[in-house]
Amino acid sequence: MIVTHTSKEISDIVSSFIGQEKSIGFVPTMGALHLGHLSLLERALNENDEVVLSIFVNPTQFNNAEDLEKYPRTFERDIDIVKQLSDRIVVFAPSVEDIYGHEPIATVFDYEGLETEMEGANRPGHFDGVGTIVKKLFEIVRPMRAYFGEKDFQQLQIIKKMVEKENFAIAIIGCPIYRELSGLAMSSRNERLTVEGKQKAAFIYNILQKTRDLFQNASIDECVDFVKKSFEDHSDFELEYFVIADENNLKTAVDKKENEKYRGFLVAHLEGVRLIDNVPMYEEVLMESLN
Secondary structure (H helix, E strand, O other): OEEEOOHHHHHHHHHHHHHOOOOEEEEEEOOOOOHHHHHHHHHHHHHOOEEEEEEOOOHHHOOOHHHHHHOOOOHHHHHHHHHHHOOOEEEEOOOHHHHHOOOOOOOOOOOOOHHHOOHHHHOOOHHHHHHHHHHHHHHHHOOOEEEEEHHHHHHHHHHHHHHHHHOOOOEEEEEOOEEOOOOOEOOHHHHHOOHHHHHHHHHHHHHHHHHHHHHOOOOHHHHHHHHHHHHHOOOOEEEEEEEEEEOOOOOEOOOOOOOOOEEEEEEEEEOOEEEEEEEEOOOOOOOOEEO
């Protein structure tokens, strides 16, 4: 396993791979690796000759300075985890200066409205920061395929749009949400929860499952009311939002239409930690992993 810390180092390695006509899979992360990240890496290893993993806490996608400061940083542990998984992974862990120079500034992107829904409405500038770092990393790593978890489904759709508009020849692979046995969606932020908090947080997925069942025979308004009332009965949580949206354009749905695919998106706060999750609202065999 190789660990690099500069764009020059990783660029030289990537150029060598390309010269040997090797396919490159890429998994961008902000570290604090968990089994969800490992599932992305395992798929990348199965589908590519070489795999690059980036570990970079991107300042331009945080609109809350305190959230950036508290974001878990576990680099040494992350490296140990990657070593145990495979020696065929190149780790790219640059500094902020290496990526942005003297001042981290985000580029403004037009995602054709995808960025104004849900997370975009609640976290101004967030997706400009996401687009900025992903574009920079794509230009440095030059992958054939890049892997993202569906837990951040809106981010996944936005990255697909960015790749389309920037004409990157990169396949964006969305991978199923990886969950703890309780159903809690795995996230680096979960490390900030207490043991009791993790147990309580399973309520989020439980409610999403019940709402999906309700959705089959109820209106969208009834589903939204059900979620709001359920959280009112659990004072440990602060519900930020729950919406049912069209999977393709992420617009909040008002009435159900045939042949449309809807997804329920939920954000709630517990113990000062912002937790996000989503589920498809249609009845299909779910591609969600339980540890």
